Structures are given as C-alpha cells and as structure tokens.
Amino acid sequence: MGVTVLQQYPVPEHKTGTYVIELLTKRILALGATQQGQFLVDCESYLSLPQMGSTKTVHILHNSEQPASVFSILESGTKNIHVIADGLFDLLMMKLSQHYTSKKQTKIESKGPRFELGDFCVKFGSVTMNQNFKGILIEVEYRPCVMANAVWGLLREFLQGLLGPSITVQPPQHLLSRMNEIYAPIDTIYQYLEHFSAYRKVTGLRSA
Amino acid sequence: MNQTINVDQLNSALTSLRTLRLSVSHVFETLANGLRADHGEDGKEKFLLELQELLTNVNINLRDLEQTVTGLPIPTAPFNLGNTTYLSQETTQERQGLYTQLVNSYKWTDKIHEYSSFAHSLLSQNSLKRSYINSGSTKRRGKLQSTHNVSPLQVDNVINNIDRSYNDMKITISRPYASNAVVQINLSHVLKAVVAFKGLLMEWVMVRGYNETLELWTESRHHVFRKVTENAHAAMLHFYSPTLPELAVRSFMTWLHSYVNLFSEPCKKCGCHLHHTSLLPPAWRDFRTLEPFHDECKQ
Numbered sequence: 001m002g003v004t005v006l007q008q009y010p011v012p013e014h015k016t017g018t019y020v021i022e023l024l025t026k027r028i029l030a031l032g033a034t035q036q037g038q039f040l041v042d043c044e045s046y047l048s049l050p051q052m053g054s055t056k057t058v059h060i061l062h063n064s065e066q067p068a069s070v071f072s073i074l075e076s077g078t079k080n081i082h083v084i085a086d087g088l089f090d091l092l093m094m095k096l097s098q099h100y101t102s103k104k105q106t107k108i109e110s111k112g113p114r115f116e117l118g119d120f121c122v123k124f125g126s127v128t129m130n131q132n133f134k135g136i137l138i139e140v141e142y143r144p145c146v147m148a149n150a151v152w153g154l155l156r157e158f159l160q161g162l163l164g165p166s167i168t169v170q171p172p173q174h175l176l177s178r179m180n181e182i183y184a185p186i187d188t189i190y191q192y193l194e195h196f197s198a199y200r201k202v203t204g205l206r207s208a
Numbered sequence: 209m210n211q212t213i214n215v216d217q218l219n220s221a222l223t224s225l226r227t228l229r230l231s232v233s234h235v236f237e238t239l240a241n242g243l244r245a246d247h248g249e250d251g252k253e254k255f256l257l258e259l260q261e262l263l264t265n266v267n268i269n270l271r272d273l274e275q276t277v278t279g280l281p282i283p284t285a286p287f288n289l290g291n292t293t294y295l296s297q298e299t300t301q302e303r304q305g306l307y308t309q310l311v312n313s314y315k316w317t318d319k320i321h322e323y324s325s326f327a328h329s330l331l332s333q334n335s336l337k338r339s340y341i342n343s344g345s346t347k348r349r350g351k352l353q354s355t356h357n358v359s360p361l362q363v364d365n366v367i368n369n370i371d372r373s374y375n376d377m378k379i380t381i382s383r384p385y386a387s388n389a390v391v392q393i394n395l396s397h398v399l400k401a402v403v404a405f406k407g408l409l410m411e412w413v414m415v416r417g418y419n420e421t422l423e424l425w426t427e428s429r430h431h432v433f434r435k436v437t438e439n440a441h442a443a444m445l446h447f448y449s450p451t452l453p454e455l456a457v458r459s460f461m462t463w464l465h466s467y468v469n470l471f472s473e474p475c476k477k478c479g480c481h482l483h484h485t486s487l488l489p490p491a492w493r494d495f496r497t498l499e500p501f502h503d504e505c506k507q
C-alpha cells in the first residue's frame with residue numbers, strides 16, 4: 001500500500017455535504033478518474049469499567065480496503081497500542097462486555113465513493129456520527145510510493161490541484177514521527193482516529 | 209582453459225598422422241595385390257624392393273609424427289566441453305549430428321561478432337549517431353573482445369564493483385537460466401529493477417515498485433513504473449556499447465541510481481511534481497546531467 005493522507009474539506013454555510021461531494025465527484029471525473037465502488041471506515045469506542053482501575057479506551061475500526069482485518073487501538077495514558085486481528089476480534093469484544101462497554105452514541109463512520117486516477121486512489125467520505133452529518137474527509141493514496149518523506153511534496157501538489165489552492169495541506173500529526181518509515185495500513189487507521197476524535201468533540205449538527 | 213593450444217602445431221601433427229596412415233595402408237595394399245604383371249621376370253626381387261621402399265616411407269613418417277607430437281604441450285586437464293558433453297549421450301539417430309551443427313553455428317556467431325565489431329568501429333567514425341560517443345575507440349581496436357561470451361566470474365566482478373560504489377542501491381546476482389546473470393537492483397525505498405544479462409550485455413530491464421514482487425516478464429501495476437521501465441529500455445539501448453561493455457553497464461547503473469529521487473524531485477523544466485495531463489512524476493532522467501524531467505518536458 002502507498003502513502004495515504006487524510007484531509008478535512010470544509011462544507012460552506014448553507015450547503016449540504018451531499019452537494020459538496022457531488023461537486024468534487026464531477027471535478028475528479030473531469031480529470032479522467034474512474035469510479036471504483038464505495039468505501040467505508042467505521043469506528044466504535046469502548047470504555048473500561050471502573051473496577052479495572054484507571055479508565056482505558058479501546059477503539060475498534062474497520063476499513064473496507066482491508067475487509068478481513070479488524071484494527072484496535074488501546075489508549076493507555078501517553079502510549080497507544082494497536083493490534084491488527086481478523087474478523088473474530090469483533091466477537092471477542094462482545095465477550096469482553098463485562099469489562100468494556102461500548103459508547104454506542106459515539107459510533108462514527110466515513111463513507112462515500114472511491115475513485116482511481118492514474119496511480120492515485122481518492123475517496124470522498126461523508127462523516128456521520130449516530131446518523132448525524134459531521135463533515136467531509138478526503139483520503140488520497142499514492143500507491144507507488146511507501147515513504148511519506150519522499151512523496152509529501154507530490155501529494156500536496158495533487159491535493160491542492162484537486163481541492164483548490166486555498167486548502168492548507170499539512171502532514172498529519174500521526175505521520176510526522178513516521179515520515180521515514182514504510183507506510184502501513186495502520187497508519188491510515190491512526191489518521192482516521194485522529195479526525196474522528198476531533199469530530200466527536202465538536203457539538204452542533206450540520207445538515208447532510 | 210588457461211593454456212592456449214597452438215593450432216598450427218596441432219594441425220601439422222594431424223597431417224603427419226594422416227600421412228603415416230596413408231603410407232601404412234599403401235603397404236597393406238601392395239601386399240594384398242601380390243606380384244603384378246609389371247614386375248616382369250624378376251618379379252620377386254622387384255616386389256621385395258618395392259615393399260622395402262614402402263616400409264622405409266612408413267618409418268620416416270612415423271619419425272615425423274613422433275617429432276611433432278613431442279613438440280605439443282601436454283594438456284593439464286581434460287578438455288571441458290561444457291554442456292555440449294551431454295550431446296554425446298544422445299541416442300536418437302537424427303540428433304547425433306547436432307555437435308557439428310553446434311560447432312558450425314558457433315563459428316558463425318563468432319564471425320558475425322567479429323564483423324559487427326568492425327562495422328561498429330567504422331560507423332562510429334562517421335557522426336551518424338545522435339548520442340555522445342568518443343571516436344577515439346577506433347584507436348584501441350586491437351584484439352577484439354567477445355562481450356556476449358565472458359566468464360561468469362568476470363561479470364560478477366564488474367557488477368560487484370558497481371554494487372560497492374553505492375550505499376543506497378543493492379545489487380544481487382542470480383543465475384536462474386544457466387550461465388547468464390539476472391541482476392536484481394533495490395534502489396532505496398523507491399523501486400526495484402531486474403536486468404537480464406547476456407555475458408556483459410544488458411538484454412532486458414523491468415522496473416517495479418518497492419512493494420511489488422520482482423518479476424522479469426510482468427509489468428508493474430503502477431503507471432509510473434511502467435513509464436520508468438519504458439525509459440530504462442531507451443537508456444539500455446543508448447548506453448549500449450559492444451566494444452566497451454563494462455562502461456555501458458556502469459553508465460546504465462549510474463543513470464538508474466538517479467531515480468532515487470523519483471518522487472521527491474520536481475521536473476527541471478516546469479517545476480512541478482505531477483504533469484498536468486499524465487499525473488505522473490518526472491519519470492525521465494537526462495542521460496548526461498541525470499536531471500529529472502517529465503516525458504512531455506524533456507524537449
């Protein structure tokens with residue numbers, strides 16, 4: 001898999017998310033992209049019960065790009081620990097309901113169309129939490145390159161070409177420490193978690 | 209074979225052997241015929257004299273042969289015929305003649321090689337070529353060296369020397385198809401390439417992504433590496449030089465190494481990473497300056 005960057009895209013006042021995604025879809029099709037199905041990334045978070053001592057959070061994420069894997073990230077103080085397992089991990093979490101309870105009302109997902117354009121794979125995701133629209137996340141993967149440091153300038157150029165020069169493109173927080181590492185699917189998951197956590201903190205509803 | 213055999217000496221030895229055989233068969237022929245009409249009255253005497261003369265001939269020829277044979281160097285080891293030895297184990301009648309055909313075609317290719325080297329040095333005097341060549345190569349014509357038929361050890365040396373001169377480019381040699389080398393190149397975290405050699409001549413290049421498996425005949429699934437493969441073929445032909453094969457390999461590797469910044473360096477002409485129509489990074493490297501350009505920008 002290639003280096004991927006996740007970018008928030010602003011939804012103007014009085015405009016809906018669907019409208020913005022349609023607009024972006026028209027733009028990328030005009031550039032010569034082909035639509036290759038849909039995608040979905042979802043995240044459910046679990047809190048440890050008080051009898052286990054200090055509260056820990058486990059985030060369970062799925063990505064349709066890796067349909068056979070379940071990604072889990074355990075937040076414990078300063079350090080995050082991740083485990084990549086197969087589909088049975090979901091059942092295991094249900095068994096653990098004695099110790100971890102799901103925060104159902106914060107279940108959050110990003111879904112939408114998926115495009116291929118040259119060596120790029122572009123996804124326009126509409127983010128919803130509990131059926132409430134929260135915003136738009138754009139995922140761009142440059143498949144041939146595995147090192148963020150080498151390809152960052154190229155990705156910025158692509159994003160600004162696609163989304164307009166007014167968009168500021170910064171390397172995601174998570175990638176900053178991993179610019180010289182080989183990119184892996186879990187790096188995309190961390191980026192989604194970063195954005196999902198930010199969306200959860202924002203109150204107020206938008207119209208989808 | 210380290211020891212070169214003097215062909216002239218060998219030939220004269222074979223000739224004297226043939227003469228000896230001829231004179232011996234002459235003796236037996238005369239004996240078998242016995243007395244003839246032309247021996248006349250004193251047939252017996254004359255016949256014996258003739259026989260004596262013939263036997264003296266045999267003696268002389270035998271001495272000749274012995275002399276030439278002692279002059280021949282003793283081969284240190286049995287002759288190594290390589291894979292052609294197995295031809296002697298062929299049982300089918302119509303295939304037993306293969307060895308002669310093999311030798312003939314070997315002679316034929318050798319001759320072609322010789323002629324084409326002459327043609328090359330003649331043509332390089334005229335500036336028909338677009339690329340930069342030094343016309344000085346005509347001076348060092350000297351002994352023509354075979355470039356498609358060099359020992360694996362020599363190829364290994366050339367390639368290992370190149371490997372040692374780069375920190376971020378790893379070159380490994382394998383020989384999946386008999387004696388010809390297939391060389392794998394890992395260029396940093398950017399790309400992988402595989403080059404098939406025939407002796408010291410490069411015959412085929414395939415460039416694929418860092419996260420792809422290396423295969424000689426399958427193209428990369430990424431557009432950018434398909435483009436680089438295309439350009440690598442152009443470079444291979446450009447650097448091709450049958451008279452200085454080592455230089456050709458070295459120049460090609462230097463050129464390929466310049467792809468270490470394939471994704472990070474913008475095009476020298478338009479200053480962009482991605483070309484606006486192809487959406488490819490600069491996948492061309494100038495042969496001389498090694499500067500990156502988009503295919504569309506290189507003119």
Ligand SMILES: [Zn+2]
Nearest residue numbers: 475478502505
């Ligand atoms: Zn250019």
